[in-house]
Amino acid sequence: xTVLFNFENTYADSLDGLYAAHTPAxxxxxxxxxxxxxxxxxxxxSKEIAQISGxxxxxxxxxxxxxxAQAYAGHQFGSFSGLLGDGRAVLLGEKVDVQGKRxxxxxxxxxxxxxxxRGDGKATLASALREYLISEAMYQLGxxxxxxxxxxxxxxxxxxxxxxxxxxxxxVASSHxxxxxxxxxxxxxxxxxxxMLADYTIARHxxxxxxxxxxxxxxxxxxxxxxxxxxxxxxxxxxIHGVMNTDNVTVSGxxxxxxxxxxxxxxxxxxxxxxxDRHGRYAYGxxxxxxxWNNQRLAIALLPLxxxxxxxxxxxxxxxVREAAVAFKSSFDDTWHTGMCQKLGIDEQHADSEDLIAxxxxxxxxxEKDFTLSFRELSxxxxxxxxxxxxxxxxxxxxxxxxxxxWRKLVMGNxxxxxxxxxxxxxxxxxxxxxxxxxxxxxxxxxxxxxTTLYNAVTNPYLENxxxxxxxxxxxxxxxxxxxxxGT
Ligand code: AMP
Ligand code: MG
Numbered sequence: 142x143t144v145l146f147n148f149e150n151t152y153a154d155s156l157d158g159l160y161a162a163h164t165p166a167x168x169x170x171x172x173x174x175x176x177x178x179x180x181x182x183x184x185x186x187s188k189e190i191a192q193i194s195g196x197x198x199x200x201x202x203x204x205x206x207x208x209x210a211q212a213y214a215g216h217q218f219g220s221f222s223g224l225l226g227d228g229r230a231v232l233l234g235e236k237v238d239v240q241g242k243r244x245x246x247x248x249x250x251x252x253x254x255x256x257x258x259r260g261d262g263k264a265t266l267a268s269a270l271r272e273y274l275i276s277e278a279m280y281q282l283g284x285x286x287x288x289x290x291x292x293x294x295x296x297x298x299x300x301x302x303x304x305x306x307x308x309x310x311x312x313v314a315s316s317h318x319x320x321x322x323x324x325x326x327x328x329x330x331x332x333x334x335x336x337m338l339a340d341y342t343i344a345r346h347x348x349x350x351x352x353x354x355x356x357x358x359x360x361x362x363x364x365x366x367x368x369x370x371x372x373x374x375x376x377x378x379x380x381i382h383g384v385m386n387t388d389n390v391t392v393s394g395x396x397x398x399x400x401x402x403x404x405x406x407x408x409x410x411x412x413x414x415x416x417x418d419r420h421g422r423y424a425y426g427x428x429x430x431x432x433x434w435n436n437q438r439l440a441i442a443l444l445p446l447x448x449x450x451x452x453x454x455x456x457x458x459x460x461x462v463r464e465a466a467v468a469f470k471s472s473f474d475d476t477w478h479t480g481m482c483q484k485l486g487i488d489e490q491h492a493d494s495e496d497l498i499a500x501x502x503x504x505x506x507x508x509e510k511d512f513t514l515s516f517r518e519l520s521x522x523x524x525x526x527x528x529x530x531x532x533x534x535x536x537x538x539x540x541x542x543x544x545x546x547x548w549r550k551l552v553m554g555n556x557x558x559x560x561x562x563x564x565x566x567x568x569x570x571x572x573x574x575x576x577x578x579x580x581x582x583x584x585x586x587x588x589x590x591x592x593t594t595l596y597n598a599v600t601n602p603y604l605e606n607x608x609x610x611x612x613x614x615x616x617x618x619x620x621x622x623x624x625x626x627x628g629t
Pocket of ligand 2: 388389398
């Protein structure tokens with residue numbers, strides 16, 4: 142036993158009955174494989190921590206930790222699943238970072254918990270590395286997200302679709318409170334617990350609402366606003382979460398649970414990669430609809446706190462559920478429109494802006510153009526117009542030429558950003574599926590070279606670097622059958 146993290150445990154101390162106290166069993170041979178030094182400094186962690194691999198697999202538990210598995214429920218693919226809970230994760234405690242922000246430190250893949258049901262509670266090295274890579278890429282792309290502090294291998298191998306080395310990811314998040322956490326205590330009709338959870342969450346994430354008379358209702362709309370912003374930010378970088386079940390939706394507004402997520406290549410709003418998403422519920426372009434629906438689930442869960450049962454005011458309840466969707470949608474629309482105008486370098490107030498966005502996306506779809514690179518090329522285009530180039534890429538593409546003329550008129554007529562500004566908004570390096578796959582495969586064979594190079598590129602996504610030229614482009618041969626797997 143040792144004291145290193147200086148943990149606080151407000152969740153454990155304030156929310157008795159909302160979790161199961163649980164100490165991870167540990168693994169045969171912990172070995173710290175990756176450690177995120179910059180994040181460790183932001184958290185104010187001591188240097189010695191990285192010397193003790195067992196801290197990152199649950200073998201060594203900090204003396205000030207009160208490890209626990211959180212209870213939560215969720216709607217999975219549209220149906221209510223009842224109790225789910227942390228089946229393969231343990232919250233070690235909270236660390237107040239150097240900026241005074243409270244962060245959860247959680248082990249993911251640390252073995253079975255009281256909520257594991259038939260699962261083994263474990264994670265493959267590939268899945269831990271995947272989350273480490275993509276969450277840190279998202280962070281550098283400016284998208285609110287949980288982060289990754291470490292990956293440690295366990296010394297065990299495990300069988301999924303093939304044999305994998307086992308690993309544990311150390312995850313850092315503003316909290317792990319989900320829409321599904323509220324749904325659980327609404328479903329069990331434990332209104333006291335529901336209120337305790339809501340008060341705790343408001344104090345932790347929406348402190349400005351704590352003294353408001355209608356704080357629960359405002360909290361609901363505030364979550365919708367943050368989630369609306371979040372989903373728009375995902376879509377502005379071509380991100381598809383893949384499993385937007387309410388147990389994976391935070392009330393803090395951060396991205397959580399990188400399972401089957403992936404980045405879109407050529408633009409198509411119907412793009413789906415997840416093997417379990419057979420009907421495209423969580424397709425790229427369906428994410429705003431699902432986000433609204435999810436916030437309505439939160440509304441329904443919070444109703445006992447907002448509309449007292451004795452009043453049984455059905456109209457009021459319906460209004461609140463409707464407003465929950467509006468809160469999400471209006472925030473999504475604003476963030477999307479502003480973000481798209483920034484990507485195009487145009488004035489968001491301009492009457493033509495909406496049509497320019499829609500027609501650009503239409504062009505990308507009909508011509509099967511890569512989403513990320515097409516935006517990036519606009520700044521090249523601004524520096525050197527296509528008609529001045531010797532090697533005219535779009536020569537035969539009349540539709541593009543037409544669009545380009547309109548766009549250029551707007552950009553030139555009302556210059557609000559330079560090509561350099563646009564390069565700071567439109568990334569060049571994203572974690573492309575084929576590169577992620579090859580890096581994870583090599584890493585599981587013991588070679589981290591590809592992973593490290595990819596990590597370095599995607600965590601510095603805007604600055605062009607010749608060394609990473611091969612990482613900026615989509616796969617040469619498109620694989621329409623490419624699938625990602627949940628919890629692998
Ligand atoms: P996810 O699809 O990763 O969001 O997980 C949905 C639910 O399944 C959560 O309650 C997880 O804790 C649980 N779960 C997923 N994988 C495992 C596993 N290998 N062992 C135990 N529980 C798991
Ligand atoms: Mg989950």
